[in-house]
Amino acid sequence: MSMYQKLRGLHLATALFSLVFLLAYGISAVELAHRKWFTHPEQSTVQTRKLAPGITDARVLASEWRGELESIENSPGVLKFRVTTSLGTKHEVAYSIATGETTVKTTTISFLTTLAWIHVSHGIWAFAAALVSLALLTLGATGIYLWFHNHNERWIGGALMAAEVVITAALIISMRGG
Amino acid sequence: MLLRLVKKLHTYAGLLTFLNLAVYGVVGLSIPLLRQSQTAPPVITYRNFAVPPNLTDRQVAEQICSLLHLSLATPVNQAAIQHDAANNLFLDFWHANGRDQVTVLEKEGRLRIETTRNNIGLYLYTLHETTAAFHSGDWRMQLWADYNEFAMWCLLAMIASGFAMFLASRARSRLAQISLATGCCLFAGLYFWTR
Known part of the structure; x- marks a missing residue:
């Protein structure tokens, strides 16, 4: 197998492996850049549960839900807190210390907003972003090789890429200087 | 013919946005590190500045922006124009290179400038x-x-054109099918585990 065939195979495999992730990041990039283009509906449900009474530490109670514990409020007799998952689902919990009666308001976000949460990479999604970024850089490097292998498009492609790299690099360096 | 056109679109979209996509890749790789990194502590400096009479707060803010060469913080955001507890004009300029908080000490005829500079990772993240x-x-x-907006749309075009080329000419490749299935399963698994 020639180098061209190996790198073409790598380009294809990497692209297909990261396809869904790249699509998620690409669509969410449009959503984040143009939030006014889209609606962001939310849905809430309320449940009541009975937990063991007498718990005064929100961290103990919060272990019932997966996510980040935020916003603890300690009122007389009532413990309130919020747990937010990596994909933006919020559980707002109000727990009666005396009786253990617990009200849980769960708010789920729209699919597009979920993609935006994936994009900003909370929790394990930060590592997924790193993996997909490695894939993106691999796609760039192998893509350059594959393009260069095509003699017909070397000159025009090279000119376009050189112009783009020079201009954007100049902008990045210039703005870094203030 | 159509496939050749799609391949050209895919190739030129990539060549025209190469550095932008490289920035996306570098930023994504550094996300776990960025969260743990700290910017350098703020640097406080003073500079003589006499506020001209009869200027509005916004006009003063714009003059100071120009004086301090903070063009990346323009146009001056309304939220940047504040007053501190002593009713001094306080300007909070955010920009790609970090933050400049300027207290206008009119009676003393000088500015107190607190500068916090983003590291290169945060700078690229902002870009x-x-x-x-x-x-x-x-x-x-x-x-x-x-141009970054153009790169964002080019990325979507490359995803679409790349997938079209796969379907048209490599759909039977076992490696391609396994890669696609693995990626989809990984995404679905992460999604259902974390939602």
Whole structure:
């Protein structure tokens, strides 16, 4: 197998492996850049549960839900807190210390907003972003090789890429200087 | 013929946005590190500045922006114009390179400038999220924002054209099928585990 065939195979495999992730990041990039283009509906449900009474530490109670514990409020007799998952689902919990009666308001976000949460990479999604970024850089490097292998498009492609790299690099360096 | 056209679109979209996509890749790789990193502690400096009479707070803010060469913080956001507890004009300029908080000490005829500079990772992070929806008073940032918007759409075009090329000519490749299935399963698994 020639180098061209190996790198073409790598380009294809990497692209297909990261396809869904790249699509998620690409669509969410449009959503984040143009939030006014889209609606962001939310849905809430309320449940009541009975937990063991007498718990005064929100961290103990919060272990019932997966996510980040935020916003603890300690009122007389009532413990309130919020747990937010990596994909933006919020559980707002109000727990009666005396009786253990617990009200849980769960708010789920729209699919597009979920993609935006994936994009900003909370929790394990930060590592997924790193993996997909490695894939993106691999796609760039192998893509350059594959393009260069095509003699017909070397000159025009090279000119376009050189112009783009020079201009954007100049902008990045210039703005870094203030 | 159509496939050749799609391949050209895919190739040129990549060549025209190579550095932008490289910035996306570098930023994504550094996300776990960025969260743990700290910017350098703020540096406080003073500079003589006599506020001209009969200027509004916004006009003063714009003059100071120009004096301190903070073109990346223009146009001056309304939220940047504040007053501190002593009713001194307080300007909170955020920009790609960090933050400059300026207290206008009118009676003393000077400015107190607290500068916090973003490290290179945070700088690139800011650049990667700057698109055409952002309107900058600095022509360089506006040009970057517009081109970055173009790069974002090119990425989507490359995803679509790449998938089309796969379906048209490599759909039977076992490696391709396994890669696609693995990626889809990984995404679905992460999604259902974390939602």
